[in-house]
Amino acid sequence: MLCEGGLVISVKSFFDRVVSDEFIQALEDTVVHYISHDELESLYKEFVEYNIVGRLIVTRYYVLSEQRNDMLRGIKAKEKFALFQKNLGHLHSRVPRKDIASYLGITLETLSRLG
Numbered sequence: 001m002l003c004e005g006g007l008v009i010s011v012k013s014f015f016d017r018v019v020s021d022e023f024i025q026a027l028e029d030t031v032v033h034y035i036s037h038d039e040l041e042s043l044y045k046e047f048v049e050y051n052i053v054g055r056l057i058v059t060r061y062y063v064l065s066e067q068r069n070d071m072l073r074g075i076k077a078k079e080k081f082a083l084f085q086k087n088l089g090h091l092h093s094r095v096p097r098k099d100i101a102s103y104l105g106i107t108l109e110t111l112s113r114l115g
Contacts, residue, residue: 003091014037015037027094027096078114080106081114084100
């Protein structure tokens with residue numbers, strides 16, 4: 001789950017330039033900006049600064065991905081929900097409960113028992 005100003009990408013699809021097996025869905029009205037892989041590579045070649053920005057973005061989203069993977073691996077539903085509340089609690093009233101449950105890898109019924 002991302003908030004305003006976030007970046008969303010199907011990493012394998014974008015960097016390997018293959019058709020994605022993922023679906024990305026906006027839950028609210030969204031302004032989308034797009035850049036192709038070739039355009040990004042051109043920016044990297046033409047402007048050194050974009051290499052720095054690109055590295056910072058990739059690093060940030062890698063850390064977020066690891067946090068989510070840690071959340072989904074081997075911890076109980078109660079702990080997953082506590083992490084969600086700590087890190088993304090401000091989204092609780094904006095995101096449908098079924099989507100929160102899916103994000104956490106738990107059933108809607110379990111989420112309802114937790115909060």
